[in-house]
Amino acid sequence: MNVELIGIRKTFGPVTANDNIHLRILSGTIQGILGENGAGKSTLMKVLSGFIQADQGLILLDGKEVKIHSPADAIHYGVGMLHQDPLDFPPMKVIENFIAGSPGKIIPNAKEVIARFNELQRQFDFTLDPQAHVDRLTVGERQQLEILRLLWLGAQVLILDEPTTGISALQKLKLFETLRKLAAQGKTIIFVSHKLEDVEQLCHRVAVLRRGQLVGEATPPYRIDELVQMMFGKVVSFGGRESYKPGEMALELKDVSIEDYRMRIGPVSLQARKREVIGLAGMEGSGQLLFLRACTGLIRPTAGRMLVNGKDLTGKGYHTFLKNGVVYMPASRMEEGLVPGCSLMEHFVLARDQGGFFVDWEGAQKIAQEQIAGYNIHGRPDSTVESLSGGNQQRTLLALMRTPASLILMEHPTRGLDIESTLYIWSLLKERCSNQGSAILFISSDLDEILQYSDRILVFFAGRVSPPLDAASTTVDQLGQLIGGRGWDAF
Amino acid sequence: MQRNKFQWTNIAFQLGAVALALGFTTLVLILADAPPLEAYKNLFVGSFGSIKKFTDVLVAWAPLMLATTGLLVTFTAGLWNIGIEGQITLGAIFTTGVLRVLQDSSAPPTLILTLAILSGMVGGALWAALVGALKTFGGVNEIFGGLGMNFVATALTLWLIFGPWKRPGIGSMSGTEPFPEALWLPQITSLRLSIWSVVIAVAALICIYILLKGTYFGLRLKAVGRNMRSSFILGIPTWQYMMASFLVCGALAGLAGAIQVTAVYHRLIPSISSGYGFLGLLVAMLVNFQALWTLPVALFFAALNIGSIQLPIVLKLDSSLSGVLQGALVLSVIIMEGVRQRFLKAARERS
Ligand SMILES: Nc1ncnc2c1ncn2[C@@H]1O[C@H](COP(=O)(O)OP(=O)(O)OP(=O)(O)O)[C@@H](O)[C@H]1O
Ligand SMILES: [Mg+2]
Numbered sequence: 085m086n087v088e089l090i091g092i093r094k095t096f097g098p099v100t101a102n103d104n105i106h107l108r109i110l111s112g113t114i115q116g117i118l119g120e121n122g123a124g125k126s127t128l129m130k131v132l133s134g135f136i137q138a139d140q141g142l143i144l145l146d147g148k149e150v151k152i153h154s155p156a157d158a159i160h161y162g163v164g165m166l167h168q169d170p171l172d173f174p175p176m177k178v179i180e181n182f183i184a185g186s187p188g189k190i191i192p193n194a195k196e197v198i199a200r201f202n203e204l205q206r207q208f209d210f211t212l213d214p215q216a217h218v219d220r221l222t223v224g225e226r227q228q229l230e231i232l233r234l235l236w237l238g239a240q241v242l243i244l245d246e247p248t249t250g251i252s253a254l255q256k257l258k259l260f261e262t263l264r265k266l267a268a269q270g271k272t273i274i275f276v277s278h279k280l281e282d283v284e285q286l287c288h289r290v291a292v293l294r295r296g297q298l299v300g301e302a303t304p305p306y307r308i309d310e311l312v313q314m315m316f317g318k319v320v321s322f323g324g325r326e327s328y329k330p331g332e333m334a335l336e337l338k339d340v341s342i343e344d345y346r347m348r349i350g351p352v353s354l355q356a357r358k359r360e361v362i363g364l365a366g367m368e369g370s371g372q373l374l375f376l377r378a379c380t381g382l383i384r385p386t387a388g389r390m391l392v393n394g395k396d397l398t399g400k401g402y403h404t405f406l407k408n409g410v411v412y413m414p415a416s417r418m419e420e421g422l423v424p425g426c427s428l429m430e431h432f433v434l435a436r437d438q439g440g441f442f443v444d445w446e447g448a449q450k451i452a453q454e455q456i457a458g459y460n461i462h463g464r465p466d467s468t469v470e471s472l473s474g475g476n477q478q479r480t481l482l483a484l485m486r487t488p489a490s491l492i493l494m495e496h497p498t499r500g501l502d503i504e505s506t507l508y509i510w511s512l513l514k515e516r517c518s519n520q521g522s523a524i525l526f527i528s529s530d531l532d533e534i535l536q537y538s539d540r541i542l543v544f545f546a547g548r549v550s551p552p553l554d555a556a557s558t559t560v561d562q563l564g565q566l567i568g569g570r571g572w573d574a575f
Numbered sequence: 576m577q578r579n580k581f582q583w584t585n586i587a588f589q590l591g592a593v594a595l596a597l598g599f600t601t602l603v604l605i606l607a608d609a610p611p612l613e614a615y616k617n618l619f620v621g622s623f624g625s626i627k628k629f630t631d632v633l634v635a636w637a638p639l640m641l642a643t644t645g646l647l648v649t650f651t652a653g654l655w656n657i658g659i660e661g662q663i664t665l666g667a668i669f670t671t672g673v674l675r676v677l678q679d680s681s682a683p684p685t686l687i688l689t690l691a692i693l694s695g696m697v698g699g700a701l702w703a704a705l706v707g708a709l710k711t712f713g714g715v716n717e718i719f720g721g722l723g724m725n726f727v728a729t730a731l732t733l734w735l736i737f738g739p740w741k742r743p744g745i746g747s748m749s750g751t752e753p754f755p756e757a758l759w760l761p762q763i764t765s766l767r768l769s770i771w772s773v774v775i776a777v778a779a780l781i782c783i784y785i786l787l788k789g790t791y792f793g794l795r796l797k798a799v800g801r802n803m804r805s806s807f808i809l810g811i812p813t814w815q816y817m818m819a820s821f822l823v824c825g826a827l828a829g830l831a832g833a834i835q836v837t838a839v840y841h842r843l844i845p846s847i848s849s850g851y852g853f854l855g856l857l858v859a860m861l862v863n864f865q866a867l868w869t870l871p872v873a874l875f876f877a878a879l880n881i882g883s884i885q886l887p888i889v890l891k892l893d894s895s896l897s898g899v900l901q902g903a904l905v906l907s908v909i910i911m912e913g914v915r916q917r918f919l920k921a922a923r924e925r926s
Pocket of ligand 1: 470
């Protein structure tokens with residue numbers, strides 16, 4: 085289906101998120117949409133998929149003007165969207181989720197639907213269990229389910245908003261294969277991303293947004309520096325690796341075992357020193373999350389001892405860890421990090437351990453302004469967090485981490501951030517390491533990020549933990565092998 | 576300019592809600608074969624017709640305000656404190672108990688009254704703490720826990736009135752033996768109103784307003800109410816804060832019960848809470864977290880309650896008409912809020 089956007093304009097109060105955007109996408113194309121955080125990518129996609137309405141502008145599908153008032157309208161016209169932040173998934177079975185929202189018979193024939201579901205997923209080599217519960221699926225599997233569901237509903241245009249941020253390298257390969265197949269079938273794919281290499285690999289065309297405007301389009305072969313220049317309006321230089329000077333012990337694990345209903349980890353021993361960055365690599369659900377959460381005190385280990393700054397905190401709760409300088413940044417921003425309905429300023433007040441009974445709102449305003457400037461957040465002190473773009477919510481999370489911290493634990497610290505912000509945020513984190521002597525443990529599904537910023541790496545596979553690897557002498561290939569479960573005999 | 580425009584539309588919608596409620600109630604009146612205008616006139620005259628009537632409204636207003644301000648706190652924490660009726664009742668029971676013990680002592684009446692009112696607050700807080708404990712440690716939803724505790728409180732009142740605290744001779748539904756006038760909160764001559772209850776209600780509103788708007792406690796409570804998980808990660812001890820909100824609300828409810836005993840009935844009666852807890856839930860829903868609005872809205876609801884008292888005498892109408900109007904008002908405000916959201920969305924899209 086050919087998609088044409090003509091003069092799309094959308095403002096939120098003083099912010100112009102989309103400013104007179106013209107874009108034409110032919111059927112069978114994979115169209116990339118690039119742009120820095122807050123450029124207006126999600127807004128444009130939400131306009132096309134009916135989640136919000138444009139102030140001005142037309143949408144043409146196969147040359148016919150359509151008015152899309154709701155996601156249901158959109159899917160009726162054949163436009164479906166996968167969101168940047170996966171919307172709430174109720175505790176349903178895969179097959180129930182698949183059926184839900186589909187028009188037609190009130191009581192569908194379960195057997196028939198399962199057969200159709202399996203037939204559909206076979207086309208793309210997905211192996212979802214129709215009877216599994218959705219909340220037990222990984223982000224990548226939920227994404228697969230959502231794609232199948234939209235196709236089942238008759239989507240001809242598939243919009244994916246930053247689909248590669250939360251999934252494993254393997255799942256990414258599969259996703260790309262799927263998208264190529266769909267494009268070959270004549271479907272229109274719109275792929276929103278920050279990751280230039282993803283766009284380079286996949287997209288037939290690229291459109292770049294900056295500050296709400298369409299600033300250019302490109303076709304292969306892409307020139308990366310040109311794209312970066314278009315996205316940010318300037319040249320961005322990439323830093324090299326730095327070596328670290330390890331300090332005293334920040335975190336020490338002695339034969340720690342951790343368990344949940346799915347797996348058992350350990351016993352693991354680890355010594356993380358001040359100013360050290362340790363990356364945790366592995367496919368989603370390999371145990372790295374469990375491990376990280378145990379280090380925050382959210383999960384109690386079943387055996388072993390944990391020392392923070394030499395102090396034994398074994399079996400203590402999250403808040404005790406926090407008081408001892410352990411700060412934690414979760415991945416699901418809206419569920420575990422931010423409070424919808426509260427403003428940026430209120431968040432900064434909440435995250436600080438100030439004494440006294442009354443809030444000094446004037447002081448808070450100042451602090452909020454400083455943090456907003458310091459972390460380059462596009463928002464005002466009184467903006468509610470849900471009105472920020474995904475990347476800006478991420479910066480807010482980073483800004484909320486308490487200082488000084490002796491140990492910083494992060495899940496996907498730069499998920500959803502554009503390249504420039506990623507560089508900037510890591511420079512801030514590195515600065516914390518060297519100035520405040522914090523040690524960092526972080527999870528990332530981006531192997532390049534792990535190799536680039538860690539000093540040592542722990543690889544997780546099905547609950548097994550590798551000995552710490554020296555990042556400088558590890559290659560992407562080695563890491564990829566280990567993540568996939570090969571080469572473990574060497575340990 | 577833009578802001579002004581939105582304010583005007585807001586006011587228009589609020590007026591619309593009132594009109595809708597009036598329309599609905601009028602319909603009920605017509606169906607019940609009663610003259611609507613006459614009924615409204617009686618409601619008005621019955622509540623604002625004379626100084627005496629107006630002070631009667633204030634008598635009802637003070638405990639209603641106390642219950643509502645308490646509920647603002649639990650609402651902020653995202654909790655439905657249905658158990659407030661029982662908390663008011665327990666406040667009344669504790670107050671009565673202390674007055675009974677001390678009434679024959681030689682302590683000065685002011686001291687006795689102060690002690691009695693304070694223990695009323697403790698009683699309410701205790702009852703609320705039980706609901707809170709059931710929720711945080713037993714996993715019992717506060718709505719069910721609260722309902723259960725309400726039943727227990729009612730049963731306890733009846734048992735006391737017909738058992739250990741019964742009037743000399745025989746227990747009766749009219750309650751326990753009234754206290755001597757020295758143990759009443761001082762009243763304005765020839766009126767039922769004690770100025771003290773009004774002062775206490777206004778002071779409570781101011782305190783809660785400041786607590787919710789200007790303190791760390793209020794802000795953290797709001798965060799807990801909006802997203803408990805994130806609040807915990809941000810470092811807020813969530814269950815302690817929920818418990819604290821129950822305690823504050825319970826103490827205010829207990830204070831309402833103490834006022835009912837010391838300033839209104841001067842004894843313990845079976846329905847000592849007068850339903851102000853449930854009515855307070857309506858008011859709290861209506862004002863939607865804006866503490867200052869409780870003052871006029873609670874006054875209006877109290878006026879409806881008092882104004883409807885004479886309906887059965889004058890018009891042979893049941894006094895539950897005020898309940899119909901109050902319920903209709905809450906429903907229509909909720910409906911109008913939904914319409915308003917849609918309208919604003921449409922307006923934004925057009926602009
Ligand atoms: N509901 C909203 N209310 C107010 N402002 C909004 C709202 N949604 C988006 N914005 C603003 O519009 C601008 C564009 O946001 P959008 O989400 O489209 O950015 P994006 O390009 O998707 O960024 P990111 O890469 O960070 O996800 C931002 O400045 C954002 O703050
Ligand atoms: Mg976005």
